[in-house]
Amino acid sequence: MEQQPNQPSPENIMKIGTGFWASKILLTAVSFQLFTRLAEMKTMSAKDIKHLLGLNCTDRNVHDFLDALTAFGFLTRSGILDTATYSNTVDTDTFLDKNKPSYIGGLLEMLNNRLYGFWGNLGEGLLTGLPQNETKNSEDFFGLIYQDPEKLKEFTGAMSGIQMGNFMAFAQKFDFTKYKTLIDVGGSAGLLSVMVATYNPAMRCTTFDLPPVEPIASATIQKFGLTDRVNAASGNFFSVPIPHADVVVMGNILHDWDEQNKIVLMQKAYDALPADGAFIAIENIIDDERKQNVFGMMMSLNMLIETGTGFDYTFADFNRWAKIVGFKSTSLLQLTGPSSAAIAYK
Numbered sequence: 097m098e099q100q101p102n103q104p105s106p107e108n109i110m111k112i113g114t115g116f117w118a119s120k121i122l123l124t125a126v127s128f129q130l131f132t133r134l135a136e137m138k139t140m141s142a143k144d145i146k147h148l149l150g151l152n153c154t155d156r157n158v159h160d161f162l163d164a165l166t167a168f169g170f171l172t173r174s175g176i177l178d179t180a181t182y183s184n185t186v187d188t189d190t191f192l193d194k195n196k197p198s199y200i201g202g203l204l205e206m207l208n209n210r211l212y213g214f215w216g217n218l219g220e221g222l223l224t225g226l227p228q229n230e231t232k233n234s235e236d237f238f239g240l241i242y243q244d245p246e247k248l249k250e251f252t253g254a255m256s257g258i259q260m261g262n263f264m265a266f267a268q269k270f271d272f273t274k275y276k277t278l279i280d281v282g283g284s285a286g287l288l289s290v291m292v293a294t295y296n297p298a299m300r301c302t303t304f305d306l307p308p309v310e311p312i313a314s315a316t317i318q319k320f321g322l323t324d325r326v327n328a329a330s331g332n333f334f335s336v337p338i339p340h341a342d343v344v345v346m347g348n349i350l351h352d353w354d355e356q357n358k359i360v361l362m363q364k365a366y367d368a369l370p371a372d373g374a375f376i377a378i379e380n381i382i383d384d385e386r387k388q389n390v391f392g393m394m395m396s397l398n399m400l401i402e403t404g405t406g407f408d409y410t411f412a413d414f415n416r417w418a419k420i421v422g423f424k425s426t427s428l429l430q431l432t433g434p435s436s437a438a439i440a441y442k
């Protein structure tokens with residue numbers, strides 16, 4: 097029977113309600129490095145996968161796991177059950193094979209290891225307005241995370257994973273012809289600077305972050321062979337002035353902080369720019385009507401979990417802050433998926 101347009105349907109409710117099942121199947125596959133192993137072996141039977149991953153469940157459990165991944169579009173399968181063989185799809189081969197530079201699984205690893213558990217306390221976060229991560233009893237999120245070398249590595253890997261596509265798009269779409277220098281403030285592993293330098297041979301870039309991050313950024317710059325045009329610097333952006341550059345970028349920085357600190361950081365960016373310089377925030381800018389960019393709104397709740405006071409924002413919000421700081425004009429450049437570059441011109 098065909099469903100009438102206005103008839104109630106439980107479909108969306110059930111899909112979202114069980115969403116964590118789907119999410120956990122993918123995150124578990126990434127944590128087992130299933131896609132990396134399949135990239136090496138090309139094709140494997142369920143029995144081989146079971147053996148390689150050291151799974152002690154029934155064959156039926158293994159088939160359910162692999163066939164669900166197939167139904168989601170993350171594996172391809174020929175044959176069925178005992179005769180089935182599995183391979184990566186183009187997407188998982190490109191983005192979830194750890195041995196490729198296009199790997200974005202760092203974010204998924206962090207989702208599995210940290211945020212899956214912390215999001216279990218979303219209700220408590222909403223009831224109290226307090227962060228729900230390791231910093232429940234501490235103020236300094238980055239200081240605490242960066243004390244642990246494994247967490248530092250995981251966090252910078254996650255940042256690279258979530259922003260890789262945006263940085264590549266930004267490096268190619270933004271018109272750099274008027275500019276010579278760029279500083280990426282809170283640049284994490286240095287990926288944005290490396291992408292801008294790769295696609296714009298006249299640009300010189302500095303990636304700036306807290307001291308524990310500097311060796312990781314230096315290693316990225318070295319890996320891409322860009323030491324002549326990209327350098328890593330460190331400092332606390334609240335206690336030192338931002339070094340001068342024609343373009344100041346902040347990728348997912350403003351969303352970490354409350355409104356007052358957002359404006360402080362935009363003011364510091366303004367002060368670092370020459371006349372006609374540009375400040376750029378690369379974030380999941382929420383649509384002004386707050387109806388479309390659901391990822392931006394979920395990211396904003398993620399900031400409640402991670403920082404307590406941080407939040408994602410609309411372009412209208414960005415415009416208001418840019419005006420307070422004194423920028424002349426603004427524009428919005430769409431990047432990948434839910435992400436954009438909000439640009440303010442001095």
Ligand SMILES: C[S@@+](CC[C@H](N)C(=O)[O-])C[C@H]1O[C@@H](n2cnc3c(N)ncnc32)[C@H](O)[C@@H]1O
Nearest residue numbers: 255259282283284305306331332333334347348
């Ligand atoms: C959410 S991450 C964003 C990383 C990267 N820009 C991106 O778009 O993926 C925030 C970054 O800001 C850096 N950061 C936080 N507080 C800082 C401070 N006071 N001074 C300098 N960097 C800071 C962190 O180390 C981290 O790399």
